[in-house]
Amino acid sequence: MLAMNYRGPYRVRTVQRPMPEILHPEDAIVRVTRTCICGSDLHLYHGMVPDTRVGSTFGHEFTGIIEEVGPLVTNVKVGDHVLVPFNIACGKCNFCKQGLYGNCHESNTMATAVGGIFGYSHTAGGFDGGQAEYVRVPYANIGPTVIPPDMDPDDAVLLTDVVPTGYQAAEMGGIKEGDTVVVFGAGPIGIMAARCAWFFGASRVIIIDHIDYRLEFAKNYAKCEAYNFKSMKDPVVFLKKITDWYGADVCIDCVGCEAEGNLLQTFTGKVTLMQAGAATALQWAINSVKKGGIVSVVGVYGPPFNYVPIGNILNKGITLRANQASVKRLLPRLIEHVQSGRLDPKGLITHRIPLEEIAEGYRIFSSKLDECIKTVIIPSTKP
Amino acid sequence: MNIQNEDFKNIPGWGMDIDPDNEPTYPIKNYTGDDHKRSNYEKAEQQPLNIELLKSNERPQNSVVFGTSVPPTGLSGMIRRYAFRHSEDRYRHWIPLIMADRINAWEGIIEDLKKGTIPDIAKERGWRSEFRHNPAGMIAKAAVMLTIGSLVVRHLFKKK
Numbered sequence A: 001m002l003a004m005n006y007r008g009p010y011r012v013r014t015v016q017r018p019m020p021e022i023l024h025p026e027d028a029i030v031r032v033t034r035t036c037i038c039g040s041d042l043h044l045y046h047g048m049v050p051d052t053r054v055g056s057t058f059g060h061e062f063t064g065i066i067e068e069v070g071p072l073v074t075n076v077k078v079g080d081h082v083l084v085p086f087n088i089a090c091g092k093c094n095f096c097k098q099g100l101y102g103n104c105h106e107s108n109t110m111a112t113a114v115g116g117i118f119g120y121s122h123t124a125g126g127f128d129g130g131q132a133e134y135v136r137v138p139y140a141n142i143g144p145t146v147i148p149p150d151m152d153p154d155d156a157v158l159l160t161d162v163v164p165t166g167y168q169a170a171e172m173g174g175i176k177e178g179d180t181v182v183v184f185g186a187g188p189i190g191i192m193a194a195r196c197a198w199f200f201g202a203s204r205v206i207i208i209d210h211i212d213y214r215l216e217f218a219k220n221y222a223k224c225e226a227y228n229f230k231s232m233k234d235p236v237v238f239l240k241k242i243t244d245w246y247g248a249d250v251c252i253d254c255v256g257c258e259a260e261g262n263l264l265q266t267f268t269g270k271v272t273l274m275q276a277g278a279a280t281a282l283q284w285a286i287n288s289v290k291k292g293g294i295v296s297v298v299g300v301y302g303p304p305f306n307y308v309p310i311g312n313i314l315n316k317g318i319t320l321r322a323n324q325a326s327v328k329r330l331l332p333r334l335i336e337h338v339q340s341g342r343l344d345p346k347g348l349i350t351h352r353i354p355l356e357e358i359a360e361g362y363r364i365f366s367s368k369l370d371e372c373i374k375t376v377i378i379p380s381t382k383p
Numbered sequence B: 001m002n003i004q005n006e007d008f009k010n011i012p013g014w015g016m017d018i019d020p021d022n023e024p025t026y027p028i029k030n031y032t033g034d035d036h037k038r039s040n041y042e043k044a045e046q047q048p049l050n051i052e053l054l055k056s057n058e059r060p061q062n063s064v065v066f067g068t069s070v071p072p073t074g075l076s077g078m079i080r081r082y083a084f085r086h087s088e089d090r091y092r093h094w095i096p097l098i099m100a101d102r103i104n105a106w107e108g109i110i111e112d113l114k115k116g117t118i119p120d121i122a123k124e125r126g127w128r129s130e131f132r133h134n135p136a137g138m139i140a141k142a143a144v145m146l147t148i149g150s151l152v153v154r155h156l157f158k159k160k
């Protein structure tokens, strides 16, 4: 089968790989119908996530048709068209039982901080991902969810990560009616977080980024205010000023470790690698939220260490909330939002690329070329 | 191991102010009260182990399922084995892993050459798209590389 193959920083190609096999009685093999390149794949592509081994296949956002199931799989059957949440979750551990599917304790041997994620380095369990014709899906009774017949598969594939992550970012913000919410980062997740902030009763949603085409897209898609921090002398002062010198009620970091915009952060985080990437967005979020406000983080920060203004978390009484999205917990509600037309995930898709051309897909997204927001990869396997 | 000590319950006032509704992660977490049972829960059967797996030393057993993507090999594999002797709290874990990743990229090229394939780096890096959508940036980058290259070459020849 054809699969994306990582060769080192900024180098990927498609190769023939052996078909995945059932390795556990709760496994399924899924024939991929759609998969995406995610902003967090770029951290891998840039070589910033430790234990990303040459030869692995990325891809944690995919839909597909169940091709084969292990003897203990009962919730899905061969032929079902499913969307597969990016978290690999057992459904039995205490974290899963509490709905924390992103924190499953039985899907990642290589690290304890993060649960298993498809195609996300050996730090996240060493699973091959969905940027391939076929993929092994462990715990097939828990993750894979049959796509409702009336749902566009393009919407379905975005329900595997982008929509739930953006939604949970807003949810973790504890937004109250009338709140002002600032979202850092106008990538697909940031745009979705801004859009979802309205669901929780925000009265003002502001998005901050440094690329004009992304801001323009966000403004239209999420119906929010959009500002380019490159045109500001000081983003924190700017945000204070437009919130009556008070600060936002909720700040959401959808950027993570590859932030732009702060020389010291860039030098220590990206040039000298003294910290795991630049934590600029988090710094701005903590410093521009109001006292007693809430900072919600879904941006990916790699190990081992970050310089964050932790003292300010104390001084300002901030509640800091962060997590990988628990996709399965959120799916029922999000499927409702999509089916009712309140949410249009596929509206984020700007590019469609065949699996054979995946290197171009990574380049376009990584270099922010051709006004790219979200890329869908289509494997050409015959049905 | 969970140390059982009931004595604390005799401390005057113990537990008087427990507020079960004060769950700071609510509604993200559906509190079940089972947390204190730790890792004592019903597990699925273990995935058979027939590859070399590196395990975090912050957990006693492998997780029930695990990925079999790329087992450690070569020099990078040796470094990774060293890294996994240290916990996720230590730089001795992460820094060697990042080093191993860099070495692994070179091992990949050597492996390609051994198999008689020359990696098409321009294609792997997606330069066609960069050139199509960002020709100015691409030319500038190439010019910088050429300048540095020619300076290096000139420097080397001067020395001789």
Ligand SMILES: [Zn+2]
Pocket: A038, A039, A040, A041, A060, A061, A086, A161, A162
């Ligand atoms: Zn993703």
Ligand SMILES: [Zn+2]
Pocket: A089, A090, A091, A092, A093, A094, A095, A096, A097, A103, A104, A105, A106
């Ligand atoms: Zn679990």
